[in-house]
Amino acid sequence: MIQRKYYRYALYALELFVLYxxxxxxxxxxxxYLAKPLLLVSLAVSAAAFELPYFSxxxxxxxxxxxxxxxxxxxxxSSMILGFICYFESSWNDKYIKNNIYLILLYSAVSAAAxxxxxxxxxxxxxxxxxxxxxxxxxxxxxxxxxxxxxxLVYALTMLVSKSFTKEKRKIKVRKRKRVPPxxxxxxxxxxxxxx
Amino acid sequence: xxxxDYAKRILTTVLIVLVVTAAVSAAVDKNIFTxxxxxxxxPFQQTTQAVTPDPAMQRSKEDLLRENSELHEEVNDLxxxxxxxxxxxxxxxxxxKYYGIKDxxxxxxxxxxxxxxxxxxxxxxxxxxxxxxxxxxxxxxxVINDGGLVGWVSEVSVTTSRxxxxxxxxxxxxxxxxxxxxxxxxxxxxxFCDEGELILSVISADNKIKADDIVITTGVGGVYPAGxxxxxxxxxxxxxxxxxxxxxIKPYTDLRTISDVVVITSFEGQxxxxxxxxxxxxxxxxxxxxxxx
Numbered sequence: 001m002i003q004r005k006y007y008r009y010a011l012y013a014l015e016l017f018v019l020y021x022x023x024x025x026x027x028x029x030x031x032x033y034l035a036k037p038l039l040l041v042s043l044a045v046s047a048a049a050f051e052l053p054y055f056s057x058x059x060x061x062x063x064x065x066x067x068x069x070x071x072x073x074x075x076x077x078s079s080m081i082l083g084f085i086c087y088f089e090s091s092w093n094d095k096y097i098k099n100n101i102y103l104i105l106l107y108s109a110v111s112a113a114a115x116x117x118x119x120x121x122x123x124x125x126x127x128x129x130x131x132x133x134x135x136x137x138x139x140x141x142x143x144x145x146x147x148x149x150x151x152x153l154v155y156a157l158t159m160l161v162s163k164s165f166t167k168e169k170r171k172i173k174v175r176k177r178k179r180v181p182p183x184x185x186x187x188x189x190x191x192x193x194x195x196x
Numbered sequence: 197x198x199x200x201d202y203a204k205r206i207l208t209t210v211l212i213v214l215v216v217t218a219a220v221s222a223a224v225d226k227n228i229f230t231x232x233x234x235x236x237x238x239p240f241q242q243t244t245q246a247v248t249p250d251p252a253m254q255r256s257k258e259d260l261l262r263e264n265s266e267l268h269e270e271v272n273d274l275x276x277x278x279x280x281x282x283x284x285x286x287x288x289x290x291x292x293k294y295y296g297i298k299d300x301x302x303x304x305x306x307x308x309x310x311x312x313x314x315x316x317x318x319x320x321x322x323x324x325x326x327x328x329x330x331x332x333x334x335x336x337x338x339v340i341n342d343g344g345l346v347g348w349v350s351e352v353s354v355t356t357s358r359x360x361x362x363x364x365x366x367x368x369x370x371x372x373x374x375x376x377x378x379x380x381x382x383x384x385x386x387x388f389c390d391e392g393e394l395i396l397s398v399i400s401a402d403n404k405i406k407a408d409d410i411v412i413t414t415g416v417g418g419v420y421p422a423g424x425x426x427x428x429x430x431x432x433x434x435x436x437x438x439x440x441x442x443x444x445i446k447p448y449t450d451l452r453t454i455s456d457v458v459v460i461t462s463f464e465g466q467x468x469x470x471x472x473x474x475x476x477x478x479x480x481x482x483x484x485x486x487x488x489x
Contacts, residue, residue, distance in 0.1 A: 011226070022317070024313035024314060024315055025314075026311060026313070026314045026323075026453075026455070027315070028315075034390055037316060037317030038316055038317060070315040070316075070317065072315070072318075072351050072358050073317055117318075119317060123319075124319070124386075129365040129386050130365070130385070130386060130387075131385070131386035131387050134386060134387065137384045138390065143316070
């Protein structure tokens with residue numbers, strides 16, 4: 001019998017594919033202030049909130065590769081950043097702080113800033129097209145904000161996928177021992193209490 | 197006897213009346229009797245039609261259900277045909293639009309393509325088309341549409357290709373004013389790309405370029421065919437740092453929202469660097485050598 005987690009992974013892959021199609025289809029997502037969101041950044045961060053570190057690492061890398069394929073040019077830039085952030089997000093979730101929507105928004109803001117910022121640095125700043133500040137203000141900042149703003153939607157969708165294919169932990173019933181007054185205790189138990 | 201005569205008279209009169217009526221109705225276009233009859237009978241006809249049950253209602257339920265399902269099938273068939281028709285019509289329109297290009301330039305080998313993706317991470321409105329190496333598309337092939345030059349193929353996969361538009365600062369297209377023959381380099385600018393405009397830079401200080409002049413490709417370098425429209429000059433301006441002049445060009449099609457294009461996979465003179473270009477390069481290299489000396 002195939003484990004539930006494999007269904008979940010398959011659905012994540014499907015979600016990745018669908019979001020990739022949605023974000024690239026002309027006219028499907030409204031352009032706000034010359035920007036469209038990077039849905040795959042939000043997806044990588046959202047999935048890492050529910051998964052184990054190694055899966056998060058690989059899924060982050062996969063999302064990054066797909067972003068790089070779409071953008072064209074240097075392959076591996078976005079995947080490096082997303083893999084790294086998703087791995088730490090998932091590890092921290094395991095060890096220190098439980099993920100919630102506010103934390104996801106924070107991770108999303110960091111990821112969007114890192115992915116978009118690095119792209120700006122490599123493709124515009126180093127190449128010196130001229131008017132970098134204007135380009136950054138009008139294209140990159142809005143893209144970061146838009147990506148961050150759609151994260152709750154992607155998070156909700158990912159949570160739905162994750163929750164539908166996660167085994168609920170069984171509640172273990174703990175029997176409470178009845179306290180027996182000393183007068184009603186057996187002689188053996190009285191002796192044990194005395195020794196103690 | 198008297199009664200027989202009376203009957204004969206009546207029959208004769210009726211016969212005469214009928215003959216006259218027939219003659220009149222044959223001779224006159226407008227038949228007064230028909231009009232009279234239809235006018236009188238129409239309300240009755242309507243009443244009887246209204247009170248008579250519809251023949252369709254008289255049929256059995258099974259008949260009606262069968263007919264209904266047949267009609268449904270027919271409707272579905274027609275809908276799919278309409279969709280096919282729309283697709284074919286659209287394809288036909290696109291092909292017809294670009295047939296002129298092929299007609300004007302028989303040396304062009306073209307591949308008609310559709311924009312299938314616009315990446316949200318692209319700053320200069322680059323896009324992906326549905327034609328790749330399988331359709332003879334190569335890296336560097338010029339991309340045009342009915343409004344003129346659009347850009348070039350910057351990446352090729354088997355089934356798709358990535359096109360960089362003229363709005364990108366990476367674009368360097370040899371271009372000239374069609375009227376005044378002032379030449380320069382058409383290139384994208386971070387300042388103008390969001391308005392869908394590009395600039396003609398490296399033009400001489402005493403140029404005669406005016407607004408509304410048409411800018412075309414020179415064909416120098418063998419990357420783009422000569423004579424392709426780049427756009428229309430909207431204004432002349434000066435660089436604020438080095439005061440060199442440049443002209444702002446508006447392409448005839450909005451490159452930011454373009455949906456179908458043509459890739460020129462082969463044309464006469466492709467890859468051939470023209471003599472003028474070589475000699476100018478040589479001259480410039482000569483001058484630089486001279487200055488070094």
